[in-house]
Amino acid sequence: MAKGDVVIDIEHISKIYEMGTQKVFALKDVSLKIHENEYVALMGPSGSGKSTLMNILGCLDTPTDGKYFFKEDNVKEMTDNDLAEIRNREIGFVFQTFNLLPRANALKNVELPLVYAGMSPSKREELAEETLKNVGLSDRMDHKPNELSGGQRQRVAIARALVTNPAIILADEPTGNLDTKTGDEIMDLFNNLWQSGNTIILVTHEEDIAQNAKRIIRMRDGLIESDEENKNFGKHS
């Protein structure tokens, strides 16, 4: 895949939740293209639909209406298994609450996506070790999540997202549970990842976190309010 190819292409998607007899429009009409090696921040207040959009982009959920092409594959036509495979191979999730498996150590957590990819244990371990080294955790591999600091936990989660070499990294409020200093370190890590060629979608409601991205999409009431280049990009840090 060449740099600049379209990874995500959504056209007029909507998402309706039915709460009893009432229909709630979480997304009304959203169209969006995201290219290879973009660094996008998805912004908006709570209830703006950014979480719903993120779930749809991450193939955790499917739109009620509209079209979604992931690398030219029609997501709407995919089965549960196809979606699981896309999540496994193409998408790396980073969550606000880290979402690590509490009983498994850092290495095992990073290995998890590779287990579902059907990789052999020895290859898995090798790859997970390498990825953990890349996020600066070579000395914490056998620590369980509760033995790690918040920043270290998020690094493990990022390593887990990276280990399958996915097409996009979807980070949902990745600094939301971290203090400012640690949050900045994590954002530096994302920056490095972007510079080394990764495509990053950052979901956040914090303006200064969003300022790290090159493109900022603002949402309100299930619609895209604005979608523009970040004029302050590069000045921020």
Next chain:
Amino acid sequence: MKLILEIFENFKMSFEAMISSPLRSFLASLGVMVGISIVILMGWLLDGLDNSFQKTFEIIGADMIYVDKWDWTGGKSWKLLRNRKNLTLEQALKLKEMHSSAELVIPNFNQWGMSIKYEDETIEGMSLVGAPSENQFTPAGELIDGRYYTEFEDNQGDYVSVIGYNVYKTLFPDGNAIGKIIKMGGRKYEVIGVVKKRGTFIFDFIDNQVFVPLNNFIKVYGTKVRSVNIGIKAGSKDKLDEVRTETIGLMRIIRNVKPGEENNFSINETKVFEDSIATIRNYIWVVGILLTMLSFIVGIIGIMNIMFVSVSERTKEIGIRKSMGAKKRSIWTQFLVESSSLTLFGAFASIIICTGLINLARVFIKSIYPEYSDVVEFFPPYLSLDLILIASMVSVVLGIFAGLIPAVRASNLDPVMALRSD
């Protein structure tokens, strides 16, 4: 390959989860453990019974059939049997002469309810058997001491005897019997041999016999008002059918049975006992299966319950796994492996516990009731490989059964909802 890797991975995780909360795992699989234990103990009991019956057949002679006026099965009315004409020695000798397929044909007479005396010691209710010297080639001829009487001694009708194990033990507790003179029916006999212990708890009476030469028996008791019993040795179990057929044919000729008429003699063989064993086995099975079913139902409910708890406790984990690309199949595999690990663990625990129990029972019975020590020996101190395999397989099936609904529920969780839960 992928599936095997996943199952292996899941098994490792389940095992870690199990040892991290041992009490919970133990309580969850308690019902299954009880059920599996019943299966194991039942199987072990049946194994032991089979062993003892097998032994018994060997004692009577698995390749022997007996032609007799009386019937072992008890299937015929006593009146009918009583009205049969006695089998005579002449008929037996004729059979012996004509028989071509049998290895040995041994006519013998029995006198029941004998009391046997040595010095001040008496043993009552023994049976005296008059048999030719060839009797030494049947299972009754295996001696632990002395020798059997010879053809010459038989022909002469000498007063010599080969005594059964119970007689030996009672009259000669110090072990020295050969050359001693015992008294039977007021006559003196020299003990020349001792038959090895053959009886089990099923056939104890078989050791209550004293063998004397056939011609001595005839000399003392005569042949009238007495039916001869004919032991026929086929030589091997495979030849039994052939020997039986020939024996029946010859006996019908010898005893003038007209075509279409029923035999006026009985053919007795160990097969008769196999049928009654089957009945005992069936009783054990029915009782065992009922108990097992009951505890399996309890066991399955226990495991199913703990699996539902496990699924709801780990909703978030399921969400994480799904977001990392776990397919439905991976999720339900995980929970099925977990539930069957629990039951398999239960099975292993049962195997260990039951092995302990049976050894304890053996030691206990041997020390409290030493007279049953020989019975205990038929029941092995270990569980057969078959039993262990069956227990393991049954437990895995139970685990899958119990885990099915929780596993499917887990795999159908919506990833977004699951991730949101806490």
